[in-house]
């Protein structure tokens with residue numbers, strides 16, 4: 001079962017100097033169910049662009065995007081939004097948690113928005129927070145948590161609505177190396193325990209080595225490493 005399929009993706013940014021930047025030049029990519037893939041690339045190579053296209057936040061100039069076998073390029077905006085919210089979870093370098101809510105509420109709220117009853121949402125939130133080791137901190141607001149704890153909560157929030165695909169853009173890039181290691185291990189445990197497929201951008205080769213597969217993005221092309 002293929003969770004994400006990109007075919008012939010082209011993307012150029014036309015504004016700015018020195019004119020057009022051709023970021024993706026015929027990118028093909030398939031991610032199978034349960035597969036965790038590293039996206040390795042130097043800064044500016046187009047990782048965020050690729051993740052945004054895969055996550056339906058941005059449109060390619062040409063090429064095809066399929067999520068769980070469903071072609072998305074000609075889908076209506078409303079439908080794209082529904083697929084993005086339901087099938088895709090995002091994690092960024094910065095946690096983007098809601099500051100006025102507790103860790104638990106941050107993981108509960110997206111489930112309520114998705115129609116899950118509160119009791120079930122709280123049960124799932126606690127299970128997820130437990131897997132990454134922050135359940136004892138569930139009643140704290142983000143400001144009272146360490147950077148690593150904040151990021152763990154963000155992982156749980158991304159997985160709250162049981163997406164099929166997790167897209168992560170340098171998920172531990174803001175943390176010091178030692179914290180980054182432990183927080184990354186927590187992310188991998190969460191992904192494995194939930195059977196999720198993931199595309200995780202990093203320029204940390206040690207972290208990449210722990211994933212199932214490594215893809216390098218260079219001069220607009222993706223190649224297996």
Ligand code: ADP
Pocket residue numbers: 013014015016021023041042043044045046047048049050
């Ligand atoms: P990465 O995530 O690998 O650092 P990005 O996908 O953010 O790379 O950017 C790839 C290239 O495209 C960079 O040269 C960047 O400056 C350029 N770029 C990204 N977004 C835009 C935009 N909205 N307009 C113009 N250029 C952009």
Ligand code: ADP
Pocket residue numbers: 048057092093094169
């Ligand atoms: P970077 O990739 O430069 O580290 P972020 O990961 O925080 O920065 O966000 C990258 C871009 O994705 C931002 O320009 C932001 O506008 C966009 N973005 C982030 N989250 C969402 C979202 N939920 N919906 C739409 N766009 C988003």
